[in-house]
Amino acid sequence: MTELNVPTISRVRSWNPDALIQVATEWETAQSTLTQRMRINARTIDESQTYFSGHAGNAMRNRYNAIDSDTAKLIRALDTGATAARTAASDLSSHRDVILGKVSDAAAAKYMIADDGTVTATKQQWTTLLASSNPAAARLGFAALTRDAQNRTTALKQALADLATADVRAETAIIEALKDLPGTPGTAPAGTTGQTPTSPAFDARPDQNRHWWNQLTPDQQRAIVADNPSLIGNRDGIPAAARDQANRNRIPELRTQLESAQTTAAATYGKDSEQYTDITNRIKDLDAVEHAIGEPGSTPPRKLMVLDVMPGGGRQSRAAIAVGDPDTADHISVTTPGLNTTVRESIGSMGQEAQNMRDEAQNQLRQTPGREQETVSTIAWIGYDAPQIRSEDLPGKIEGGIDVGTTERAQEGAVALARFYNGLEAAHNGGEPPHITAVGHSYGSLTTGLALQQPGGHPVTDMVVYGSPGIAADSPGDLGLATGHAYVMRTDDDPIERTHDWSTAAQAGPLLPGPLKVPGMLLPGIAAGYAGTDHGGFGPDPAEVKAFTRLEAGPAITDDGRSLEGASGHSDYPRPGETGIRTTVYNTAAIIAGLAGNAVRE
Known part of the structure; x- marks a missing residue:
């Protein structure tokens, strides 16, 4: 396998994306020539029936028909490949220009730029400061330059990583265009099997995973899905279809292992033990996943993109289901849930909510001239250990209260969620990146906000949060989003608002009743800690931050006359209405579809 690394600046300078335009032109010329030649041949073959x-004549024409079919396949591949090459040239040139622009700006400001993108303040800058001010002022100025250099380093290294992702995207698009032709990457020569390239480390970047997958032949890919599915089932950056089939293939063995562990737990610890209960719950998790994904080939397709039910993988089972195909969709959403979410109790309803959201997003696209053919995939992601307040005993209540009242679970989940976002971009088959919307509910909105602030950046364009206690951010810029692309919804009677009534919380009794009488189940010391400037790491109330766009959650009428049902409480946001669609579902679907103008503002 050719190792995929983030390019250096010198390598970026040497790249010539315009060479892809020349390739595209040659493929277009070949496609045109073949098309014309085959038209002439078709007429000749047709006329041959008269003489x-x-x-012998029929055998000749049958043979020609086979050649014609193969040639038509080649013509389509050349046409699609030329489009992919031109798109890649434009995409790579844009990323290259951004990098070289940042390098030029840093050099003009007299910074030193290392080949890996590290920017440092220089002796020349210090000398200049010292010559124009006193030593104390020079030290302050140099400290500011050092901070600026760190910010430039972050931005430049992110731009280099973005170029690496764009390179994989171009590779994927061209391979996809030529996949049915012999002699392309991922195709072994006739009569050979090829040696399977060594897989990257499991914590490799998603673009490295996709690059490795692209180097495999179709036979090698099929062999891994069939014989070693655990290698790719949860690996971000691998195509969704392969992950789905691999994870489906894992289910029988996982069930056997869990049932064996259940028998052992019953014999060793008894059926009233925590160990037995945990294994039993994991079997229920697997049952729920099997029911939620349905049969292969269902419409719309459901893809099992995460499956982790064995003890040791996490405190709880994890799963993610995509409705629609995220590898080909123009628009993708990822919904992250919050408090008390479990796979066994939530993956089914979240999968149905994802399907409802997709249906509404597709409906809005169909009603928009010029956007009718765009497609949507919506993903229910339970890929982290959401806080749980279920225990009847006091220690359990305290532990759950601490989990939901602190950011630890969200910080853990944010790392996995950020990788998942990046994996969606790396696995996408389009020549251009998909439009991705991050959706977060309740504590899951904090996980979402922290995921968007992970080092290395993300491909997310829009964020929608509802019922949010905080997202650890003051502005869209904190989240790596453009102004106007962060949206918040909150019902008038959502008890989550009490999370920001700190004085009441701090004076509460040892344990407040109910998980949503926020900060429900929290010790007074934890609640009092929220009174700090960052509210215990949750950040300010997003519903009160003017930099975020507040969308309507109550009853509304759309511009085209649709009557929308309002949501109430803390859990209605993604659910279907009693008599029709809720405003919160309509608004979220509008953002997912890239139709922000449809959304109803407060």
Whole structure:
């Protein structure tokens, strides 16, 4: 396998994306020539029936029809490949220009730029400061330059990583265009099997995973899905279809292992033990996943993109289901849930909510001229250990209260969620990146906000949060989003608002009743800690931050006259209405579809 690394600046300078335009032109010329030649041949073959009949004539025409079919496949591949090459040239040139622009700006400001993108303040800058001010002022100025250099380093290294992702995207698009032709990457020569390239480390970047997958032949890919599915089932950056089939293939073995562990737990610890209960719950998790994904080939397709039910993988089972195909969709959403979410109790309803959201997003696209053909995939992601307040005993209540009242679970989940976002971009088959919307509910909105602030950046364009206690951010810029692309919804009677009534919380009794009488189940010391400037790491109330766009959650009428049902409480946001669609579902679907103008503002 050719190792995929983030390019250096010198390598970026040497790249010539315009060479892809030349390749595209040559493929277009070949496609045009073949098309014209085959039209002439078709007429000749058709005319041959008048003078060349019998078995020999029919055999010749049958042979020609086979050649014609193969040639038509080649013509389509050349056409699609030329489009992919031109798109890649534009995409790579844009990323290259951004990098070289940042390098030029840093050099003009007299910074030193290392080949890996590290920017440092220089002796020349210090000398200049010292010559124009006193030593104390020079030290302050140099400290500011050092901070600026760190910010430039972050931005430049992110731009280099973005170029690496764009390179994989171009590779994927061209391979996809030529996949049915012999002699392309991922195709072994006739009569050979090829040696399977060594897989990257499991914590490799998603673009490295996709690059490795692209180097495999179709036979090698099929062999891994069939014989070693655990290698790719939860690996971000691998195509969704392969992950789905691999994870489906894992289910029988996982069930056997869990049932064996259940028998052992019953014999060793008894059926009233925590160990037995945990294994039993994990079997229920697997049952729920099997029911939620349905049969292969269902419409719309459901893809099992995460499956982790064995003890040791996490405190709880984890799963993610995509409705629609995220590898080909123009628009993708990922919904992250919050408090008390479990796979066994939530993956089914979240999968149905994802399907409802997709249906509404597709409906809005169909009603928009010029956007009718765009497609949507919505993903229910339970890929982290959401806080749980279920225990009847006091220690359990305290532990759950601490989990939901602190950011630890969200910080853990944010790392996995950020990788998942990046994996969606790396696995996408389009020549251009998909439009991705991050959706977060309740504590899951904090996980979402922290995921968007992970080092290395993300491909997310829009964020929608509802019922949010905080997202650890003051502005869209904190989240790596453009102004106007962060949206918040909150019902008038959502008890989550009490999370920001700190004085009441701090004076509460040892344990407040109910998980949503926020900060429900929290010790007074934890609640009092929220009174700090960052509210215990949750950040300010997003519903009160003017930099975020507040969308309507109550009853509304759309511009085209649709009557929308309002949501109430803390859990209605993604659910279907009693008599029709809720405003919160309509608004979220509008953002997912890239139709922000449809959304109803407060």
